[in-house]
Amino acid sequence: MDKKKLKILIIEDDEDHAFLEADILEDELDCEVKVAVSKSDLEKTDYKSQDIILLDFNLPDATGSEILTMLRNETDVPVIVITAQKEMQIAINTLKEGANDFLEKSPHNIAILPKIVEKVYKNYLEQKTVKEKLHEKEMLHTRIETLRQLLTTLAHYINNSTTTISGYAQLATQNPEDIRRAVKLAQVSLKETQKITFVLQELESFVNNMEIKTTNYVDIPNAMFAIEENLKKKMSELEEPE
Secondary structure, eight states: OOOSOEEEEEEOSOHHHHHHHHHHHHHHSSEEEEEEOSHHHHTTSOGGGOSEEEEESEETTEEHHHHHHHHHHHOOOOEEEEEOGGGHHHHHHHHHTTOSEEEEOSHHHHHHHHHHHHHHHHHHHHHHHHHHHHHHHHHHHHHHHHHHHHHHHHHHHHHHHHHHHHHHHHHHHHSTTOHHHHHHHHHHHHHHHHHHHHHHHHHHHHHHTHHHHHHHOSSHHHHHHHHHHHHHHHHHHHHSOO
């Protein structure tokens, strides 16, 4: 288990029970414990920075479900619901609402609370690692797919220009004595080489900023649209009469 000092927040309006929880946790774990006695008190704490939250199901100004919903809307900090026996089914339902575990209030369960906290926190870290690896894999796939589509787009423009240059070069050789015609064909070919230059510049720019572009563009087609529009703008400026 991670050796860092655990930050544990107890949300409990029963002062005696909160003391017992804090006492056994501090006795058996390397931890720092804070206590909030109500929802309003909770809102004054730095609950988002905690490692574990122990949530009493009934508070004077909110239910456990209400608190859990608020927490899950703002943080993924693991939550252990502490409940009385008569509320056991309700506590089980909170697992579906985002709680990581629950514990019935009893002298025996207070004794095993540190083990439950260790287990829940360990599972949380393992799941977080899996999610981070999955996210990295998805980001890598996005980068590869973005680059693939970019190269396909740029290859299309390069192919169009090289085909035009090749065709005009063949026309120029068919009637080399027609200087006026040859000059016109050469001018068009030069414009096509400028288009290729624009395409290569766009590729260089994209590669130099690839980390930023692939992170900001959630939707790959949007990235391709922006790149293609930039190319079209440059090429239309090239086509404007001097």
